[in-house]
Amino acid sequence: MDATPAVRLDGVSKQYADSYAVRDVNLDIAAGQFFSLLGPSGCGKTTSLRMIGGFTDPTEGAVLLGGEDVTALPPNKRNVNTVFQSYALFDHLSIADNIAFGLKRKGVDRAEIRRRVGEMLELVQLSGQARRRPRTLSGGQRQRVALARALVNRPAVLLLDEPLAALDLKLRRQMQVELKQIQREVGITFVFVTHDQDEALTMSDRVAVMNEGRVEQCGTPEDVYEHPTSRFVASFMGTSNLMAGTYRDGAVVLDQGPALPVGQRDGMSDGTTVSMSVRPEKIWLSDFEPGMEVLRGVIRETVYSGPTTTYLIELAPGVTLSVLEQNTARARMEDRWIGGETVEFGWRPEHCLVLS
Ligand SMILES: Nc1ncnc2c1ncn2[C@@H]1O[C@H](COP(=O)(O)OP(=O)(O)OP(=O)(O)O)[C@@H](O)[C@H]1O
Ligand SMILES: [Mg+2]
Structure with a gap:
């Protein structure tokens, strides 16, 4: 070649x-x-x-x-x-x-x-x-x-x-x-x-x-x-749920309060100022894996768009995450979340992007 x-x-x-x-x-x-x-x-x-x-x-x-x-x-x-x-x-x-x-x-x-x-x-x-x-x-x-x-x-x-x-x-x-x-x-x-x-x-x-x-x-x-x-x-590449915080021992402590699990990051020292993000489609709302850290938030908005539904989940005052769920053949309409409900969510640490 x-x-x-x-x-x-x-x-x-x-x-x-x-x-x-x-x-x-x-x-x-x-x-x-x-x-x-x-x-x-x-x-x-x-x-x-x-x-x-x-x-x-x-x-x-x-x-x-x-x-x-x-x-x-x-x-x-x-x-x-x-x-x-x-x-x-x-x-x-x-x-x-x-x-x-x-x-x-x-x-x-x-x-x-x-x-x-x-x-x-x-x-x-x-x-x-x-x-x-x-x-x-x-x-x-x-x-x-x-x-x-x-x-x-x-x-x-x-x-x-x-x-x-x-x-x-x-x-x-x-x-x-x-x-x-x-x-x-x-x-x-x-x-x-x-x-x-x-x-x-x-x-x-x-x-x-x-x-x-x-x-x-x-x-x-x-x-x-x-x-x-x-x-x-x-x-720029799609919705990324970008948040600012400080890295500390496998978590990012957000400027607004809560600490989010991101896994241990090689070469990153505690106290580093970072941006973190998790893509909406990488966030789980049910059937969590063993060992997955589960967080809680309140559904603020449900946006149905045919093949997918997007939820806006508030995890602390002023901190909102966008979560995307596929409306597959196995998903049941009646299982969809509605505004005001408290839900659990989680992600695999490797799906978090942490940039110093
Ligand atoms: N002939 C010109 N004289 C002065 N400034 C120019 C000229 N051509 C382009 N620019 C400037 O250079 C920058 C880049 O322009 P360019 O046309 O390459 O952008 P682009 O990425 O193609 O944007 P778009 O998506 O809007 O087409 C812009 O700020 C534009 O105003
Ligand atoms: Mg152009």
Whole structure:
């Protein structure tokens, strides 16, 4: 296997006047990966993507594609294509001609264009729609045309900036699955920008979580969700029940009072100021394991949302935990807790995240 990364950002920064849009980013993106840049609005995702594509020049650092330093090369000299959120399709051209556009401009011969456009139409499941105009298509179909148009050039890397943001939730979920399938099929490296954690977790081989121009953590979806290395990542990746306190002998004594069991932490001395968190789905409300420390709290809110129910449990004045229960075939509706009830809850110490 070729170990040269498809994309490398080597100490890349982009400074505007006195502020940094991107600051000292170092990233390796392996060939053939579905890689996501994830983070809140303004954290520098688009700027990073534009520097890979050559649309924005870094003020420091280097961009490498397949091991070659392309920092000084314009976009058309880079073996990269971009799918923008706006799709930017030509409305006076048919779908097939939209897809063929780049190849025609490059002077690829007609038989070859026909073949490759046909292949792409099949890939994005629009074979029967080749003669239609973009404006007569649904949002999801237009998205697929934009994708086909970018892939037909067979770039080494495809850059996608929130390509699904304009779609409604159901179509978006469906396109997430399709996009991932297409990526596997073509084997091209995808660099995908999103501010939606669920989207990044479902689709990616690896995720870089960005905050204020920097990469806070980079890893597999499981790494960044289960083992966040910073408060920001813990709180950005779903609900995390983040609480502040002091570590003491296998427990975190919260600033607001109660002590919560977190297990002995190697190398952490008593009195260390920490943040701790437990994911809502890692908290048990019944059938406790032997040895599990059981706490008590009062249900303040019950939020039913189909497959799951979320409880807000107050364990001390001002300290509330979110707890998620699956409404599986075995769960009985009448067993659901209601507001005001006192409940017992617990967790495995290893499911607590403790950050000093
Ligand atoms: N041309 C520019 N001039 C000045 N500041 C800019 C410019 N482009 C981006 N910025 C700033 O850089 C920061 C990062 O912007 P960027 O567009 O990369 O964020 P983003 O993560 O893509 O956000 P969003 O999710 O809202 O699209 C922002 O604070 C933005 O205001
Ligand atoms: Mg953006």
